Amino acid sequence: MSEIIKVKDLCLWYGSSQALKNISMDIPERSITAFIGPSGCGKSTFLKTLNRMNDLIPDVKITGEVKYDGRNIYGPGVDVNDLRREIGMVFQKPNPFPMSVYDNVAYGPRTHGIRSKAKLDEIVEKSLKNAAIWDELKDRLKKSALGLSGGQQQRLCIARSIAVKPEVVLLDEPTSALDPISTAKIEELIDELKREFTIVIVTHNMQQAARCADVTAFFYLGNLIEVGQTMQMFSTPNDRRTQDYITGRFG
Amino acid sequence: MENIVHGVFLFLGLITVAFVLLITVYLIIAGMPAIGELGLFNFLFGKSWGPTYAVPEFGILPFILSSVYGTAGALLLGVPVGFFTAVYLAKLAPPKVKALVGAAVSLLAGIPSVVYGLVGMLVLVPAIRSIFNVPDGASLLAAIIVLSVMVLPSIINVSMTALEAVPKEYEDASLSLGASPIETYMRVTVPAAKSGIATAVVLGVGRALGEAMAVMMVSGNAPNMPSLFESVRFLTTAVASEMSYSSGLHRQALFSIALVLFLFIMLINAALNFILKHRKEG
Numbered sequence: 001m002s003e004i005i006k007v008k009d010l011c012l013w014y015g016s017s018q019a020l021k022n023i024s025m026d027i028p029e030r031s032i033t034a035f036i037g038p039s040g041c042g043k044s045t046f047l048k049t050l051n052r053m054n055d056l057i058p059d060v061k062i063t064g065e066v067k068y069d070g071r072n073i074y075g076p077g078v079d080v081n082d083l084r085r086e087i088g089m090v091f092q093k094p095n096p097f098p099m100s101v102y103d104n105v106a107y108g109p110r111t112h113g114i115r116s117k118a119k120l121d122e123i124v125e126k127s128l129k130n131a132a133i134w135d136e137l138k139d140r141l142k143k144s145a146l147g148l149s150g151g152q153q154q155r156l157c158i159a160r161s162i163a164v165k166p167e168v169v170l171l172d173e174p175t176s177a178l179d180p181i182s183t184a185k186i187e188e189l190i191d192e193l194k195r196e197f198t199i200v201i202v203t204h205n206m207q208q209a210a211r212c213a214d215v216t217a218f219f220y221l222g223n224l225i226e227v228g229q230t231m232q233m234f235s236t237p238n239d240r241r242t243q244d245y246i247t248g249r250f251g
Numbered sequence: 252m253e254n255i256v257h258g259v260f261l262f263l264g265l266i267t268v269a270f271v272l273l274i275t276v277y278l279i280i281a282g283m284p285a286i287g288e289l290g291l292f293n294f295l296f297g298k299s300w301g302p303t304y305a306v307p308e309f310g311i312l313p314f315i316l317s318s319v320y321g322t323a324g325a326l327l328l329g330v331p332v333g334f335f336t337a338v339y340l341a342k343l344a345p346p347k348v349k350a351l352v353g354a355a356v357s358l359l360a361g362i363p364s365v366v367y368g369l370v371g372m373l374v375l376v377p378a379i380r381s382i383f384n385v386p387d388g389a390s391l392l393a394a395i396i397v398l399s400v401m402v403l404p405s406i407i408n409v410s411m412t413a414l415e416a417v418p419k420e421y422e423d424a425s426l427s428l429g430a431s432p433i434e435t436y437m438r439v440t441v442p443a444a445k446s447g448i449a450t451a452v453v454l455g456v457g458r459a460l461g462e463a464m465a466v467m468m469v470s471g472n473a474p475n476m477p478s479l480f481e482s483v484r485f486l487t488t489a490v491a492s493e494m495s496y497s498s499g500l501h502r503q504a505l506f507s508i509a510l511v512l513f514l515f516i517m518l519i520n521a522a523l524n525f526i527l528k529h530r531k532e533g
Contacts, residue, residue, distance in 0.1 A: 085429030107439075
């Protein structure tokens with residue numbers, strides 16, 4: 001497997017407090033990488049550095065490099081909007097726009113200049129099918145997305161993010177606001193999506209990482225403690241702290 | 252004890268209701284006789300106002316149209332400026348600029364209308380006369396410009412509050428799809444705040460329609476059919492300028508004008524309630 005994202009010596013400060021300390025890791029293409037660790041360990045912050053969503057927070061300072069497709073995304077001349085089209089994101093709380101289901105999915109393609117109705121119809125259908133929610137929503141495309149259940153909303157958000165044909169989809173605790181059945185559906189969906197996309201998922205749920213991820217990275221207090229194949233991480237972790245965390249001694 | 256306090260609050264609350272009722276009933280009682288005598292159609296659509304003519308004329312179409320055109324014109328200028336200012340302040344402005352402009356907007360809201368009128372009279376009216384080369388600058392245009400400035404504070408403040416109340420999650424979602432910040436504000440934030448922005452516009456309409464003092468000072472106050480460079484009289488100023496010396500049917504007709512103005516304002520309020528109700532449901 002080749003690496004699509006290579007992170008080297010990444011540090012991040014919120015004002016004067018350092019939230020990420022010398023993170024170096026690679027993210028393999030077309031696979032699922034999970035970030036685990038206790039609350040406040042920096043896993044979500046790290047995820048957001050991968051498509052520069054932290055740029056929006058005032059007083060953030062970042063050093064080190066994140067190479068995507070061989071290019072440092074924090075280097076000069078990088079178009080952040082283009083970057084975010086290629087590295088999309090799904091958030092913790094389902095956040096469909098207050099528009100119809102159709103307009104939610106078509107929002108991204110329209111932003112990138114697609115105007116043809118036929119083309120948009122095709123993208124909307126394909127994206128909803130890829131997100132395994134087409135059958136549930138095909139008769140209510142014109143209805144407001146806010147009327148859907150939480151699980152449906154989150155799958156719609158996934159459909160919306162893959163509608164712009166990204167390479168990488170970042171998921172920030174996508175199931176933490178959902179019930180177990182919706183969670184199972186999303187996990188199933190993520191497993192399907194890795195055929196076409198590189199998936200990076202932050203989760204506070206270790207079973208979720210164990211079930212879904214090919215590679216797991218454990219974060220603690222802003223440090224990347226350990227990263228490896230999920231099977232190996234959960235059976236024979238190298239670091240004592242990893243073992244304590246996955247066996248539930250803290251977290 | 253609890254009951255007494257409750258009763259006091261109820262009583263104080265009812266005072267407002269009582270005044271609204273009092274004004275409504277009084278205006279209807281005082282405004283109806285002239286309309287009855289002159290005929291509703293002749294009163295509303297008569298093009299000539301001349302209560303002191305040998306054969307007095309009481310047509311208020313010039314006032315109605317002046318008020319409508321004046322308000323529409325003020326919004327045509329004021330809404331774009333106010334709207335973009337609100338977007339800038341709510342989303343783009345650095346904190347220091349936001350504090351400065353915000354303070355200026357609050358100050359603008361607090362300036363008494365007679366001061367707007369005074370500045371309009373001394374600066375705007377001569378400027379219009381010389382720029383457009385017309386005999387008198389006191390005109391509908393002058394009123395429109397003064398009103399457009401007067402509606403800015405309510406449009407800016409109310410729109411800004413609505414824009415700031417849009418959940419940040421919507422914006423994050425848009426940005427993460429590769430939309431630029433400006434695209435995000437215009438295509439996600441503004442539509443999500445549209446009922447608040449509509450409220451702002453309606454409040455602006457109410458402000459412009461109800462203003463008398465500043466309009467009287469810059470519009471020339473002649474009862475002409477409205478035209479941009481002509482002296483005009485609004486519904487408000489028609490009542491204000493003749494009330495002191497009128498009597499008989501003339502005075503009753505002024506009450507009728509007030510009633511018409513009141514109905515316009517009621518209409519605005521109904522529109523506002525409609526929007527607010529829809530916001531709750533939407």
